[in-house]
Amino acid sequence: MKQSGNPNLRANLVASLRNRKQRDQLREEELPARDEGGLLVASYNVHKCVGVDGKFDPARIAHVIREIGPDVLALQEADTRFGERRGLLDLNWMERETGLVPVPLSGVSKAHGWHGNVLFFREGVVRDVHQVKLPGLEPRGALMTELEMKDGHVLRVIAAHLGLLNRSRQQQARMILDLLSARDEQATILMGDLNEWRLGDRSSLNSLSAIFRGMPAAVPSFPSRLPVLALDRIMSNRPGLIERVRVHDTALARTASDHLPIKALVRHAAPA
Numbered sequence: 001m002k003q004s005g006n007p008n009l010r011a012n013l014v015a016s017l018r019n020r021k022q023r024d025q026l027r028e029e030e031l032p033a034r035d036e037g038g039l040l041v042a043s044y045n046v047h048k049c050v051g052v053d054g055k056f057d058p059a060r061i062a063h064v065i066r067e068i069g070p071d072v073l074a075l076q077e078a079d080t081r082f083g084e085r086r087g088l089l090d091l092n093w094m095e096r097e098t099g100l101v102p103v104p105l106s107g108v109s110k111a112h113g114w115h116g117n118v119l120f121f122r123e124g125v126v127r128d129v130h131q132v133k134l135p136g137l138e139p140r141g142a143l144m145t146e147l148e149m150k151d152g153h154v155l156r157v158i159a160a161h162l163g164l165l166n167r168s169r170q171q172q173a174r175m176i177l178d179l180l181s182a183r184d185e186q187a188t189i190l191m192g193d194l195n196e197w198r199l200g201d202r203s204s205l206n207s208l209s210a211i212f213r214g215m216p217a218a219v220p221s222f223p224s225r226l227p228v229l230a231l232d233r234i235m236s237n238r239p240g241l242i243e244r245v246r247v248h249d250t251a252l253a254r255t256a257s258d259h260l261p262i263k264a265l266v267r268h269a270a271p272a
Helices: 003-020 058-068 091-098 166-181 204-208 251-256
Strands: 039-045 072-076 118-121 125-134 140-148 154-161 188-193 232-236 242-247 262-266
Touching: 039 058, 039 154, 039 188, 039 232, 058 091, 058 251, 072 154, 072 188, 091 118, 118 140, 118 154, 125 166, 140 166, 154 166, 166 204, 188 262, 232 242, 232 262
Parallel strands: 039 072, 154 188
Antiparallel strands: 039 262, 072 118, 125 140, 140 154, 188 232, 242 262
16 A cells, blocks of 8 residues: 555544434435436445345345446346356346346356346447456456437446456456447546546556546545445546435445445437
8 A cells, every 4th residue: 555545544433423323313425316318327336235234135235236226237246256147136036126137148147147247228229238347356347238228318327347457457457448439439438446546647547548638536435334445436438427426324224234335417418
């Protein structure tokens, strides 16, 4: 850990400790009300549906998702990690419980996501899906999807889970940027567990900022019981596309996974 990163970490830790006793009494600052063309998006590392109490409980995950009520949702760690990947969520059951439809994938049988990533949406049409195997020592992936929402607005969504090693994150960030550079420019959001809280030249966030200029202030989301690190992110390629980012901090969310979900309001996507 470089000395330059310590002040941010210490400040987050102090703030988390100060707020810990008040979290049950204080309501999180609400996002603005959704209006025509506005979408609530969320990202959630579900930790293979194992909570901080060590219990495997997909029903808790579904309950937290219902609390959020998103229009578009990215999940990470929804499959077993190694070997023949196996999905840990019953997708039909999830649709009944949350009203969210999974983006269809090719080449997966027992798995429910692509390298653990699952993308859900409430209403609309999937125009394109690109499954990306990201480089690095660990098995990591991303889903690049173009969604045409029910009002005709089009949004490109990249759901990703970057690696634990800085070198891998740098490679993975460059691959995402290369894929976007080869496609037409359009309203795009990137969300997921990016495993990066550092800032500066060696941060993968610095690499991503070449395209994702709409990078809101970070919100600590890990660990869920005392969030200090902003590992989970929602960012956009257009300033003003994301209204703001908030952590979803409830009693159930603190137990259901070691990450808290984050959410944001997305506005002004380009018409189809």
